[in-house]
Amino acid sequence: MANKPVVEVVGLGKSVENGGEPLIILQDISFSVTAGETVAIVGASGSGKSTLLGLLAGLDIPSSGDIRLDGVSLTALDEDARAVLRGKLLGFVFQSFQLLPSLNALENVMLPLELAGFKASTATARDWLVRVGLEHRLKHYPKHLSGGEQQRVALARAFAPSPRLVLADEPTGNLDAATGQQIIDLMFELNAKQGTTLILVTHDEAIAARCGRILRIQSGRLG
Numbered sequence: 082m083a084n085k086p087v088v089e090v091v092g093l094g095k096s097v098e099n100g101g102e103p104l105i106i107l108q109d110i111s112f113s114v115t116a117g118e119t120v121a122i123v124g125a126s127g128s129g130k131s132t133l134l135g136l137l138a139g140l141d142i143p144s145s146g147d148i149r150l151d152g153v154s155l156t157a158l159d160e161d162a163r164a165v166l167r168g169k170l171l172g173f174v175f176q177s178f179q180l181l182p183s184l185n186a187l188e189n190v191m192l193p194l195e196l197a198g199f200k201a202s203t204a205t206a207r208d209w210l211v212r213v214g215l216e217h218r219l220k221h222y223p224k225h226l227s228g229g230e231q232q233r234v235a236l237a238r239a240f241a242p243s244p245r246l247v248l249a250d251e252p253t254g255n256l257d258a259a260t261g262q263q264i265i266d267l268m269f270e271l272n273a274k275q276g277t278t279l280i281l282v283t284h285d286e287a288i289a290a291r292c293g294r295i296l297r298i299q300s301g302r303l304g
Contacts, residue, residue: 084115084116085115085116085152086113086114086115086149087114087115087116087118087150087151087245087246087278088112088113088114088137088148088149088150088246088278088280089113089147089148089149089152090110090111090112090113090137090146090147090148091111091146091147091148091149092109092110092111092145092146092147093107093109093110093111093133093136093143093145093146093147093148094107094108094109094110094143094144094145094146095107095129095132095133095136095141095143095144095301096144105301106129106132106301107129107132107133107136107143107298107301107302108301108302109146109302110133110146110298110302110303111146111303112296112303114278114280115278116245116276116278117276117277117278118278118279118293118294119269119272119278119279119280119281119291119292119293119294120279120280120281120292120293120294120295120296121280121281121282121283121288121289121290121291121292121294121295121296122134122280122281122282122283122296122298123282123283123284123286123289123295123296123297123298124284124297124298124299125284125299126284128298128299128300128301129298129301130282130298131250131251131282133282133298134248134250134280134282136148136155137150137248137280138167138171138173138248139155139158139163139164139166139167142155142156143156150166150170150171150246151170151245151246153166168193168196168197168242169197170244170245170246171244171245171246171247171248172193172238172239172240172241172242172244172246172247172248172277173239173247173248173249173250174232174235174236174239174247174248174249174250174252174268174281175235175250175252176250176251176252176254176255177255178223178228178231178232178234178235178255179235180223180231180234180235180238181223182222182223182224183222184222185219185220185221185222186210186215186218186219186220186221186222186223186226186230186234187203187206187207187210187219187220188206189223189234189238190206190209190210190234190237190238190241191203191205191206192238193238193241193242194206194241194242197242199242205241206237206241207219209237209238209240209241210233210234210237212237212271213233213234213236213237213267213271214233215230215233215234215237218230218234227260228255228256228257228260229256229260229263229264232252232253232255232256232260232264233264233267235252236252236264236267236268236271240271240272240275240277243275243277244277245277245278246277246278246279246280247272247277247278247279247280248280248281249268249279249280249281249282250281250282251282251283251284252264252265252268252281252283253265253283253285253288265288265291268281269291279292
């Protein structure tokens with residue numbers, strides 16, 4: 082069903098202990114995202130937007146409320162089951178790239194494909210690196226790639242398994258303005274061609290404005 086939510090967030094809260102007192106990071110967050118939407122989460126530093134993205138990915142668990150990805154409740158799953166769901170459903174683009182230093186560009190893109198059981202992982206990974214303009218960097222290790230090249234590898238890695246959902250956390254945060262613009266253009270181009278649902282965290286209003294919808298977080302609440 083085309084309008085079925087890919088992401089449903091209901092009454093989400095997150096708090097941590099801080100000197101014996103609870104520190105509230107997120108409070109009573111509710112929203113849904115349907116297939117193919119592009120959504121920006123914006124807010125000041127410390128507003129809780131990156132925490133929210135980590136919860137959406139199942140990298141952390143909420144203190145209250147629920148998150149459903151493709152109809153599956155994350156709070157009902159243990160850590161291993163959340164990892165399996167992540168592998169099937171979503172790709173993640175990190176601000177700090179998070180490439181494995183011991184793997185070259187091709188191997189970094191192949192890894193999620195192999196974990197997902199793709200038969201032609203080498204050919205698929207190579208095709209995606211060509212699509213992001215890195216056909217001449219297949220055998221290069223992360224330490225020999227520029228920041229922009231590393232983020233292109235990260236984009237290829239995120240999109241290669243054809244995930245239903247891509248999450249991006251400040252994807253241009255460690256890049257200069259010109260390179261960052263190229264990466265954002267590429268990310269939206271890949272997203273449009275794949276028809277993926279995209280949720281990105283950014284402090285850049287110009288990037289946020291390119292999304293179909295903007296969610297603003299202020300002091301842990303949706304504004």
